[in-house]
Amino acid sequence: MNAGSLSDDGSPAPTRPAGRPATIDPDAVAALALRLFAERGYERTSMEDIARAAGIARKSLYRYFASKADLVWGGMDPVLEASGGAPGTGGDHDGDLLAWLRRVAVAGAATIPDLSVARGRLRIIAAHPELASRGHEALAPQRTSIRDHLLARGCPPDAADYVSAAYIGVTFAAWTRWAAGTDPDPAPYLTAALDVLRLPGHAP
Amino acid sequence: MNAGSLSDDGSPAPTRPAGRPATIDPDAVAALALRLFAERGYERTSMEDIARAAGIARKSLYRYFASKADLVWGGMDPVLEASGGAPGTGGDHDGDLLAWLRRVAVAGAATIPDLSVARGRLRIIAAHPELASRGHEALAPQRTSIRDHLLARGCPPDAADYVSAAYIGVTFAAWTRWAAGTDPDPAPYLTAALDVLRLPGHAP
């Protein structure tokens, strides 16, 4: 066990916190949970089932995953942060909002370490409305990030709200559509989905 | 009690089903629940609290409302059905998809019996991410209805998927924005939100 849990953080002095190191690998537990979900179904797999299969207690499971949905959505967090319009992501837009949004979406997709795992997650999400709902909740920070960026560029508040809402809905649909098929690259799906937006560029 | 529960169905022979008539008015219970949610907060109000305040048993509450969220979302169903592109709603679109979607959205808004109640619902929804998530779940039938309509008009499948996703996201944002303010008419919000979409009309 404990097979290479963490990539050896080569940082100079990581300030070792002095304490019992963890013996549970969250990534392995999440992968196990995804497998059980795919096999037995999401709501027919209880948290205790997962804990028993992982050899840990149910309470320890909640120490690493705040909820059952987090077992599925948790792994998408890095992507969401990356595609949230982090400073320097694709630079700034020179009047072409649509091109900027395309760059943001594709840059977020490029940060996914393992696309096949992401595809498995998204397939489970698409198969269960409850999880898809939670998706829009998980995508909320990304939405506010984009909206804030638009507001900072002088976009009217209502337009910023509507554009960011459309961005979330459209990109989520693109991801779902990509996950349902077998194409390796999600970028074409994202660009095609964003082409639905006009983004009038609030001409000066 | 039992104050005019059902509008007297003036149908000729409604086939009275012979049985004990209901003594619970679902609309009154939902209104009571909304008041409690607004006063004490959504998750700080349990189903048993609502049942006790309504003078009924918790199980009877579940007989009329499938879930706690249905107490808030249930009243929106007629609107969703009306704005789901019912045949004859605004007629067909003559190449101008955006105009058709505007008509569908505004027609749905026109079916709301009491806008102030809807505003109350939407404000509670907007204040609780859990409820907003469920919203996208409740809007799913409307989305498939619009997508089917687009498909029947020869729209490519992926475009129909993306347009319907954008429609849901944008109109929900418009409704939320309207509910946050005090303007009586939601139509301008809906049209402004839909102006974000280009809807290329899939030129022949």
Add this chain to the structure above:
DNA sequence: CACCTTATGACACGGCGTGTCATAATAAAA
């Protein structure tokens, strides 16, 4: 009247998410 349909509610169950508490394991300090 008897009969039947339906509403109602009491009870129990599985599951999620949370809290508290005691215990074990390990690193750092004395």
Add this chain to the structure above:
DNA sequence: TTTTATTATGACACGCCGTGTCATAAGGTG
């Protein structure tokens, strides 16, 4: 090495949601 502090771990219990079963009450219909 001994002590101490920090952390992981798990056992127990709780409130709440949603569901099922079952018995009872209340009103129409024959």
